[in-house]
Amino acid sequence: MPRIKVEVDGVTYEDDVEPRLLLVHYLRDRLGKVGTPVGCDTTNCGACTVLMDGMSVKSCSVLAVQADTHDITTIEGLRINGALHPMQEAFHSEHGLQCGYCTPGMIMASIDLLRENPDPSDEEIREGLEGNLCRCTGYQNIVRAVRSAAHEMSHSEVTSHD
Amino acid sequence: MTEVGTARKRSEDARLITGNTQWTDNIQLPGMLYVAFLRSPYAHARIVNVDTSAALDRPGVVAVFSGADLAGEQGGLPCAWVVTPDMVLPDHPPIAVTEVRYSGEPVACVVARDRYAAADALEAIDVDYEPLPPVLDMQAALAEGADLVHSDKGTNKSYTWVFANGDLDAAFLDAAVVIEREYVQQRLIPSAMEPRSVVCQPFGDQMTVWSSTQIPHILRVMLASVTGVPEQNLRVIAPDVGGGFGSKLQVYGEEVITLILARKLGKPVKWTESRSEGNQTVHHGRDQIQRLRLAADADGRIRGLNVDLLADMGAYLMLVTPGIPLLGAFMFPAIYKMDAYSFTCTGVFTTKMPTDAYRGAGRPEATFAIERLMDELAHELDLDPIEVRRRNWIKHDEFPYETVCGLTYDSGNYEAATEKALQLFEYDKLRAEQADRRERHDTVQLGIGVSTFTEMCGLAPSRVLGSLFYGAGGWEHSAVRMLPTGKVEVLTGSSAHGQGHETAWAQIASDALGVPFEDVRVLHGDTAISHKGLDTYGSRSLVVGGVALVGACVKVVDKARVVAAHLLEADASDLTFENGRFSVRGVPEQGMSIQEIAGATFAAHNLPDGIEPSLDSEATFDPENFSFPHGTHLCAAEVDTETGFVKIRKYVAVDDIGKVVNPLIVEGQVHGGLAQGISQALYEEAVYDVDGNLQTTTLADYLVPSASDLPTFTTDRTETPATTNPLGVKGVGEAGTIASTPAVVNAIVDALRPFGVSDVRMPCTPERVWRALQEGVAQ
Amino acid sequence: MIPGSFDYLRPTTIGEAVSALAESGEDAKVLAGGQSLMPLLRLRLALPEVLVDLDHVAELREIRDTGDSVFIGAMATHHQVIKDPLVRAHAPLIAQATATVADPAVRHRGTLGGSLAHADPAGDLPAVILALDGVLIAQSAHGPREIPAADFFEDYLTSALEPAELLLGVRIPKLGTGWGFHYEKFHRTAQAWAIVGVACGVRRANGAIEECRVALTNMGPAPVRAHEVERALLGRVATQNAFKAAAAHAAEGTAPTGDLHGSAEYREHLARVLTARALTTAAGI
Structure with a gap:
């Protein structure tokens, strides 16, 4: 069994893993990082989105062995000195969630979106979130939340987790 | 400050935005085992033999069971709605024993130490099937000599349910206009984002069940009756639940089996489905063929309506399968006045996944039919679709109004909602643009769709449910506990899974x-x-459960008043209660807060005679009537006449849901509802192939729209309070879904009228739109 | 769903990767970005015994200028390709089409080489490489091999790669000045596969069309060049009518199949409509 060394939310883990173990199952079942859920089998829903070296990936479509030597950030590692990330704040303020199941992935994808494009138009936000499905909100308040976070982040010093 | 009516940000978000959630699949218990189900690859087959021996030898496997192995203890899945005395109700074993009747039906299960081992071992189970003919088409299924889904029943018909009022023959006799149409409500997959999951933990003779369910209370009763675990020994928990939309209003075989396995093996057992498994085996929604006849006078006034439905039950009757189409029975006449109405529904068995509640459940189908017919009537008479509705709808000064179905609509103002919607939409401007595009033979044509809907929700008066032979009541319960420190716990029998009860109930x-x-x-x-x-379910939480909470609060205040009077040495009738404080009338400084009284009742040092310690109460509310939200939705759709592609240009929704507790939550409910209704019109369909295998097993094939596929909505409200509950509220959970589907299809048909198009079947895929155009032009 | 078991090899050089493939034989699968393969593994539609992960073969990610062409390494991610200045300068059609592939998270992992080797007729990039006359470079224990795009895509999910052959990348000839390009993708939702896609380039000089490339996505078991359309436009003045007339030939020589999202007949119709539109956009008129 291959041995991997992964940094997840600022903590380094070393584990032997079966090659077929999905990153999301490694996070959930081995590390107890259950904040990242699974919603599909086919890379469509994006509920399992995490950041790998700062870029969004769908953790159900990456093997745990492929995360070896990489740095993973999940929804559980977003707080900065205990404070919510502006994107988390914005989803709350703008009612960008209902059941909340897509929310971790949606927030991670939104952070990635702003990293690429700090001042997106509504259309760019919608396109940037194409890989994340939500069944509750109709997306309108998610778009509003991302816009609001973009505004907030451009007016603050906050950048990224590390 | 009053909380009710305030856009309070949601309390539940704190855990949901940080990943600090408790989805059922998150639960890990010492010694926990995982179950996986082997499912039928055939729509219909006899099970000749199931050989589980090789699977048992796989590493990590603890047990393997076929349906036959569990036949003595697995019981049958319940149907709580026997809609007619002669309804055909087949046995429904959680794991098939002798015959499978839809692809995806469980035939065996593996229990293993982890989910990977369980999945592996499924491949080692050898099942010998003898294929039987699939039954896929409802009309063919009812024909003489048709292949049968349940051969022992001798028929594929489950029931025929009839309702009629008024003289329909007279209505159609000499009618100036008769519109006759057939519409198809395609089969949908609810697609909650959280896949189903269940964990059962035995503890002595007790059992705790966590399930991703909308109905922990109903599930407890049903699991007790199916499995024989005494109800008092069974605790059901719906932890964080990731959406339901009706799909988790069910008692699933997997829930029953997981419980039985936990009991049998004495260990906690977990089952979590995959999406592709779920698309096949979460109950589906809709799936009706609607044959409609509407008679009207030359001025557009409706005389009568005849509705004849075929409703696909799928292979079995699940919790409320047969009743779903009947929830629409009273909604076809909608907001319109007419003298005669007749409704017939025949439930038909096919070898497909059973259908059951999906957001709107019966009402979207009805609303679609009548709103499409109203547009056809307008076209027939060359009237504006708004005008033909105006001539028929119940006017605001005619409420309360008893409809041809015998329902009493308590309140409404269709004129006001429509007026507001027309203004927001800039109706005249868009009609002008439409005319211009038609004139120019623009490749992209513009269509305008109208939907002036109402619905019946807030399920439901228990007496009405009883008269419809539903197996339970429709009341709701709430309790209030004031704690020694003056803080408050509110208990509610409603079971939220995204609706924001934790916020709204706290506001109330x-x-x-x-x-x-x-x-x-x-x-x-x-x-x-x-x-x-x-x-x-059924947009009932606030209008039933929220009202129960009001009742419980009133009781607490009443008791606190007695205690306050005693402690303040005043007469109870001399006390005022404002902002949580009792004070003696005319002596405002002489008072006590209810929170202080909570402490005093806890200490119980000085209570009036006959008053028990502690300050709490409970109440149930059984509504006297349904709730009738309404609204006017307008959709402008651009249709590319070369490709058939439809793009929603503008969508305006003006809803009247009476008084509002939290406008933020209401807006969210409307947005989400619109998305699902629009998606039925444009994108979604569960498709079975000729062998009865589901082709849309993944989200790559079953198209749930992303942010890019939906427009920005303009939403607004009018406020006509409900008169049937003290909060004046009406349900909002399903309104958007019910209203939007016909608005979109009406817009598409409206765009294509000049090309001779009078209908496009849902979902209005680019190819269907393009074909409708070709056929329209050819005629 | 959960993948079946497999052995896992993680070479760090092209040489190691080729050896790994050679030793593992026909039961091996190459794992590039995994965005098509992982779903197949999870649904157990693919059950390889060995997975050869190219993630750590850094040299396969290179995009470099090779004089008269640009070489894009097989493991260059979609994200990398979209941003790459060489690609944007010399093969903007690839950048534009790649931006329509899936979604940002998938594009962070998914690779050009993986998309081409997967040879899905509904994939967007095979038609693009075909339109640009790309040359695919493969390597086996027997040495390197060049395969023109026209010979590479053989059938549904079948490329000309031998089981023990590794795709190193694709060479895209620089096309010089005067070209306009466009990829027109038609799908029902943002996440859905293309029902039809049209990749095209038009070179004009003095108002007339001097050269033209049109390739179609999902119009058969492999991407196809619409040669009749290309021929019909040579020497013509670039007008909407000229494009429409030429596009009438778009479905000739194609063999589309019907599926959930469109019948063969509808695809043929779409090919004609979308080809005219793609050419018009490419020509900037």
Whole structure:
């Protein structure tokens, strides 16, 4: 069994893993990082989105062995000195969630979106979130939340987790 | 400050935005085992033999069972709605024993140490099937000599249910206009984002069940009756639940089997489905063929309506399968006045996944049919679609109004909602643009769709449910517990899974008790805590459960008043209660807060005679009537006449849901509802191939729209309070879904009228739109 | 769903990767970005015994200028390709089409080489490489091999790669000045596969069309060049009518199949409509 060394939310883990173990199952079942859920089998829903070296990936479509030597950030590692990330704040303020199941992935994808494009138009936000499905909100308040976070982040010093 | 009516940000978000959630699949218990189900690859087959021996030898496998192995203890899945005395109700074993009747039906299960081992071992189970003919088409299924889904029943018909009022023959006799149409409500997959999951933990002779369910209370009763675990030994918890939309208003075989396995093996057992498994085996929605006849006078006034439905039950009758189409029975006449109405529904068995509740459940189908017919009537008479509706709808000064179905609509103002919608939409401007595009033979044509809907929700008066032979009541329960420190626990039998009860209920309690919002904690979804209830579906939570909470709060205040009078040495009738404080009339400085009284009743040092310590109460509310939200939705769609592609250009929704507790939550409910209704019109369909295998097993084939595929909505409200409950509220959970589907299809057909198009079957895929155009032009 | 078991090899050089493939034989699968393969593994539609992960073969990610062409390494991610200045300068059609592939998270992992080797007729990039006359470079224990795009895509999910052959990348000839390009993708939702896609380039000089490339996505078991359309436009003045007339030939020589999202007949119709539109956009008129 291959041995991997992964940094997840600022903590380094070393584990032997079966090659077929999905990153999301490694996070959930081995590390107890259950904040990242699974919603599909086919890379469509994006509920399992995490950041790998700062870029969004769908953790159900990456093997745990492929995360070896990489740095993973999940929804559980977003707080900065205990404070919510502006994107988390914005989803709350703008009612960008209902059941909340897509929310971790949606927030991670939104952070990635702003990293690429700090001042997106509504259309760019919608396109940037194409890989994340939500069944509750109709997306309108998610778009509003991302816009609001973009505004907030451009007016603050906050950048990224590390 | 009043909380009710305030756009309070949601309390439940704190855990949901940080990943600090408790989805059922998150639960890990010592010694936990995992179950996986082997499912039928055939739509219909006899099970000749199931050989589980090789699977048992696989590493990590603890047990393997076929349906036959569990036949003595697995019981049958319940149907709680026997809609007619002669309804055909087949046995429904959780794991098929002798015959499979839809692809995806469980035939065996593996219990293993982890989910990977369980999945592996499924491949080692050898099942010998003898294929039988699939039954896929409802009309063919009813024909003489048709292949049967349940051969022992001798028919594929489950029931025929009839309702009629008024003289329909007279209505059609000499009618100036008769519109006759057939519409198809395609089969949908509810697609909640959280896949189903269940964990069962035995503890002595007790059993705790966590399930991703909308209905912990109903599930407890049903699991007790199916498995024989005494109800008092069974605790059901719906922890964080990731959406339901009706799909988790069910008692699933997997829930029953997981419980039985946990009991049998004495270990906690977990089952979590994959999406592709779920698309096949979460109950589906809709799937009706609607044959409609509408008679009207030359001025567009409706004389009568005849509705004849075929409703696909799928292979079995699940919890409320047969009743779903009947929830629409009273809604075809909608907001329109007519003298005669007849409704017939035949439930048909096919070898497909059973259907059951999906957001709107029966009402979207009805609303679609009547709103499409109204547009056809307008076209027939060359009237504006708004005008033809105006000539028929119930006017605001005619409420309360008894409809041809015998329902009494308590309140409404269709004129006001429509007026507001027309203004927001800039109706005249868009009609002008439409004319211009037609004139120019623009490749992209513009269509305008109207939907002036109402619906019946807030399920439901228990007496009405009884008269429809439904197996339970429709009341809801709530309790209020004031704690020694003056803080408040609110218990509700409603079981939220995204609706925001923890916020809205706290707002209601905060106002009723005069305590700060932050001092209220709302508890739900655990039968050991919120011990009584009938759960969440049918837009019932606020209009039934919220009202129960008001009742419980009133009782607490009444008791507190007695204690306050005693402690303040005043007459109770001399006390005023404002902002949580009792004070003696005319002596405002002489008073006590209800939170202080909570402490005093806890200490119980000085209570009036006959008053028990502690300050708490409970109440149930059984509504006297349904709730009738309404609204006017307008959709502008651009249709590319070369490709058939439809793009929604503008969508305006003006809803009247009476008084509003939290406008933020209401807006969210409308947005989400619109998305699902629009998606039925444009994108979604569960498709079975000729062998009866589901082709849309993944989200790559079953198209759930992303942010890019939906427009920005313009939403607004008018406010005509409900008169049937003290909050004046109406349900909002399903309104958007019910209203939007016909608005979109009406817009598409409107765009294509000049090309001779009078209908496009849903979902209106680019190819279907393009074909409708070709056929229209060819005629 | 959960993948079946497999052995896992993680070479760090092209040489190691080729050896790994050679030793593992026909039961091996190459794992590039995994965005098509992982779903197949999870649904157990693919059950390889060995997975050869190219993630750590850094040299396969290179995009470099090779004089008269640009070489894009097989493991260059979609994200990398979209941003790459060489690609944007010399093969903007690839950048534009790649931006329509799936979604940002998938594009962070998914690779050009993986998309081409997967040879899905509904994939967007095979038609693009075909339109640009790309040359695919493969390597086996027997040495390197060049395969023109026209010979590479053989059938549904079948490329000309031998089981023990590794795709190193694709060479895209620089096309010089005067070209306009466009990829027109038609799908029902943002996440859905293309029902039809049209990749095209038009070179004009003095108002007339001097050269033209049109390739179609999902119009058969492999991407196809619409040669009749290309021929019909040579020497013509670039007008909407000229494009429409030429596009009438778009479905000739194609063999589309019907599926959930469109019948063969509808695809043929779409090919004609979308080809005219793509050419018009490419020509900037």
